[in-house]
Amino acid sequence: MADSKRYYITTPIYYASGDLHIGHSYTTLAADAISRYKRLRGYDVFFLTGTDEHGLKIQRKAESLGKEPKEFVDEIVAKIKELWRTLEITYDGFIRTTDEQHVQTVQWVFQKLFDNQDIYKKNYESWYCVGCESFFTETQARAFPDMVCPDHGKPLERVQEESYFFRLSKYQDRLLQYIESHPDFIQPVSRRNEVVQFVKSGLEDLCISRTSFDWGIRVPFDPSSVVYVWIDALTNYISAMGYPHDRERFEKWWPADVHLIGKEILRFHAVIWPILLMALDLPLPKQVFAHGWLNLGGKKMSKTMGNVVDPIELTRKYGLDAVRYFVLREVPFGADGDYTEDALVARINSDLANDLGNLAYRTLTMVKKFSGGLVPAPGREEEADRAFRDKCVTLKGRVEKELDALHLSSALEEIMAVVGAANKYIDTASPWDLAKTNDSRLGTVLYGLCECLRIVSQLLRPFMVRTPGLIWSSLGMPESIDNADWDSAGTWGVCKEGQVTRRGKPLFPRIEDKEQEAEPVDRPAGQSPVTGSQEKAEGLEPSAASTPRPRASTDQPIGTINIEEFRKVDLRVATVLTCSRIKGADKLYRLEIDLGTEQTQIVAGIAVFYSPEELVGKQIVVVKNLEPAVIRGVKSNGMLLAAKSGNELTVLTVDRKIPNGTRIS
Numbered sequence: 001m002a003d004s005k006r007y008y009i010t011t012p013i014y015y016a017s018g019d020l021h022i023g024h025s026y027t028t029l030a031a032d033a034i035s036r037y038k039r040l041r042g043y044d045v046f047f048l049t050g051t052d053e054h055g056l057k058i059q060r061k062a063e064s065l066g067k068e069p070k071e072f073v074d075e076i077v078a079k080i081k082e083l084w085r086t087l088e089i090t091y092d093g094f095i096r097t098t099d100e101q102h103v104q105t106v107q108w109v110f111q112k113l114f115d116n117q118d119i120y121k122k123n124y125e126s127w128y129c130v131g132c133e134s135f136f137t138e139t140q141a142r143a144f145p146d147m148v149c150p151d152h153g154k155p156l157e158r159v160q161e162e163s164y165f166f167r168l169s170k171y172q173d174r175l176l177q178y179i180e181s182h183p184d185f186i187q188p189v190s191r192r193n194e195v196v197q198f199v200k201s202g203l204e205d206l207c208i209s210r211t212s213f214d215w216g217i218r219v220p221f222d223p224s225s226v227v228y229v230w231i232d233a234l235t236n237y238i239s240a241m242g243y244p245h246d247r248e249r250f251e252k253w254w255p256a257d258v259h260l261i262g263k264e265i266l267r268f269h270a271v272i273w274p275i276l277l278m279a280l281d282l283p284l285p286k287q288v289f290a291h292g293w294l295n296l297g298g299k300k301m302s303k304t305m306g307n308v309v310d311p312i313e314l315t316r317k318y319g320l321d322a323v324r325y326f327v328l329r330e331v332p333f334g335a336d337g338d339y340t341e342d343a344l345v346a347r348i349n350s351d352l353a354n355d356l357g358n359l360a361y362r363t364l365t366m367v368k369k370f371s372g373g374l375v376p377a378p379g380r381e382e383e384a385d386r387a388f389r390d391k392c393v394t395l396k397g398r399v400e401k402e403l404d405a406l407h408l409s410s411a412l413e414e415i416m417a418v419v420g421a422a423n424k425y426i427d428t429a430s431p432w433d434l435a436k437t438n439d440s441r442l443g444t445v446l447y448g449l450c451e452c453l454r455i456v457s458q459l460l461r462p463f464m465v466r467t468p469g470l471i472w473s474s475l476g477m478p479e480s481i482d483n484a485d486w487d488s489a490g491t492w493g494v495c496k497e498g499q500v501t502r503r504g505k506p507l508f509p510r511i512e513d514k515e516q517e518a519e520p521v522d523r524p525a526g527q528s529p530v531t532g533s534q535e536k537a538e539g540l541e542p543s544a545a546s547t548p549r550p551r552a553s554t555d556q557p558i559g560t561i562n563i564e565e566f567r568k569v570d571l572r573v574a575t576v577l578t579c580s581r582i583k584g585a586d587k588l589y590r591l592e593i594d595l596g597t598e599q600t601q602i603v604a605g606i607a608v609f610y611s612p613e614e615l616v617g618k619q620i621v622v623v624k625n626l627e628p629a630v631i632r633g634v635k636s637n638g639m640l641l642a643a644k645s646g647n648e649l650t651v652l653t654v655d656r657k658i659p660n661g662t663r664i665s
């Protein structure tokens with residue numbers, strides 16, 4: 001009997017017919033996150049992925065390139081493995097359907113089904129889609145416009161062969177009973193209902209051999225036939241675990257805990273596969289979870305449709321953790337979702353730069369400024385501090401609940417909700433005011449923020465591969481995060497007073513929009529894309545932030561706005577405290593400004609018009625609520641106002657002195 005602390009998870013085995021895209025990576029990244037999570041929880045995990053290498057589709061593709069099928073698939077498999085290396089997929093097994101052991105298992109299975117009279121031979125005529133490697137009845141085929149497969153856009157082919165058939169119909173009632181008595185077997189529930197309807201409509205026996213091509217596994221007792229590619233492929237889940245030859249290994253791992261699949265291959269996994277297992281007298285997998293599609297331009301991203309996004313390119317451009325985060329956060333696991341690059345950039349900017357990156361940066365900056373860079377001891381405590389602590393320590397339970405149900409996106413949502421709460425906590429607790437009055441609550445707030453970051457870093461480990469360690473080590477934790485015990489994410493007090501923190505570069509600098517790409521955007525060490533500009537970021541101050549954006553031509557007429565629209569712009573008076581040039585950027589200054597309730601910094605492109613001495617001490621007008629941005633590696637938390645005419649520029653100031661932070665309306 002399988003050990004309850006072991007966990008066996010699989011992805012579909014991908015067709016070795018071309019390069020994989022971000023849609024395929026989606027399933028594999030999800031399986032990777034779940035595997036990492038289970039390992040962190042102490043499970044002995046086996047995460048299986050691999051390649052589906054036989055069939056007419058692959059044979060034809062190889063022929064079209066003048067290659068032997070094996071030579072062709074070997075090249076594709078090498079690329080797929082390279083992709084998984086790039087995405088840091090932690091699979092434990094990679095099965096290829098051309099592996100000798102797998103071939104033997106498939107033949108053994110075929111023979112056994114034949115011996116048990118679950119397979120019989122008959123003359124067969126049907127329609128076939130090579131893209132799906134799937135048969136269609138006359139009625140199904142005629143339902144497609146022009147008899148063209150809607151998924152692959154190619155005409156169905158007529159198949160007429162003497163073939164072997166698998167008695168699916170014999171198992172119809174048993175399967176229905178099983179599905180009905182095991183509510184978790186097919187998830188999500190909507191998919192389960194779909195399968196129940198399909199089975200109830202009546203199962204036809206399945207053609208499971210082909211004679212018109214030979215790139216496949218030979219039927220053991222009839223070498224003129226090859227085994228139908230789906231029977232070959234599905235068997236991977238047991239052949240990889242030693243079935244039938246290595247009993248001990250097989251019994252350790254089977255039944256699988258979950259087969260993760262895309263919804264288009266649900267029937268193969270929720271009808272054919274369980275019946276095949278019943279016929280072999282083997283237990284069924286505990287769950288088949290069918291997720292939705294990543295669409296591009298409203299259609300399923302697919303090689304055949306040509307609307308694909310290359311995951312390696314994406315990782316180079318935006319960094320691995322950002323891509324992993326986006327893919328797992330953007331779409332509720334189970335539903336369909338649209339991929340757009342704008343959505344990816346929006347996620348990076350809002351969740352990772354503004355929320356997570358900013359929280360780490362603000363916290364470490366304040367620890368540096370108010371506590372000499374050392375984790376402080378907590379002091380006086382208020383109700384808000386207790387509430388915040390409670391939110392942090394209970395986060396682990398909420399994340400576990402979501403992850404146990406495979407709700408990956410919701411788990412990330414829970415984590416980001418605490419990150420958002422922490423940023424608000426900073427704003428309301430106002431550490432800079434506590435510092436002014438030497439209030440011991442300052443220690444409580446800063447300590448709480450360090451603990452929050454520590455917990456968040458631990459809980460992000462299933463999803464991200466660099467960021468958790470970067471946050472963890474920036475807090476001065478003595479041991480590597482790899483040795484951290486998952487359960488400690490549910491406790492308080494792990495950061496020790498006096499730990500030496502280290503504020504590195506911002507974790508996720510904002511990705512500028514197209515207009516702003518003129519100014520190169522920095523990326524911090526851990527998130528570096530493989531290519532792209534790499535300028536040094538220098539030290540920044542904490543809190544809300546932003547950037548001067550290239551200004552649209554002021555001569556353009558602008559339509560009217562109403563007062564509500566105008567009120568959305570938070571204009572404030574601020575005094576310039578310091579002004580310095582930014583290395584390598586002739587036109588830019590970094591200004592530290594006093595906004596009354598906080599001190600922050602902005603970047604301004606006015607260096608050719610003013611000397612630093614002219615600006616320091618001036619009261620200027622600043623857009624305080626402009627989205628933060630990083631320009632030439634320097635974070636800008638707002639924008640000063642200036643008027644420009646030809647070669648002249650003047651910075652807006654106030655007519656009479658007024659307290660910093662005063663709102664302009």
Ligand code: MSP
Binds near residue numbers: 261262
């Ligand atoms: N070889 C079969 C599976 C056999 S499993 C015993 C196959 N291969 S495939 O290369 O077409 O990959 C299919 C899987 O890739 C889907 O089930 C899904 O998990 C994933 N995806 C491929 N395109 C996808 C999207 N556009 N969106 C989400 N997942 C996608 O079918």
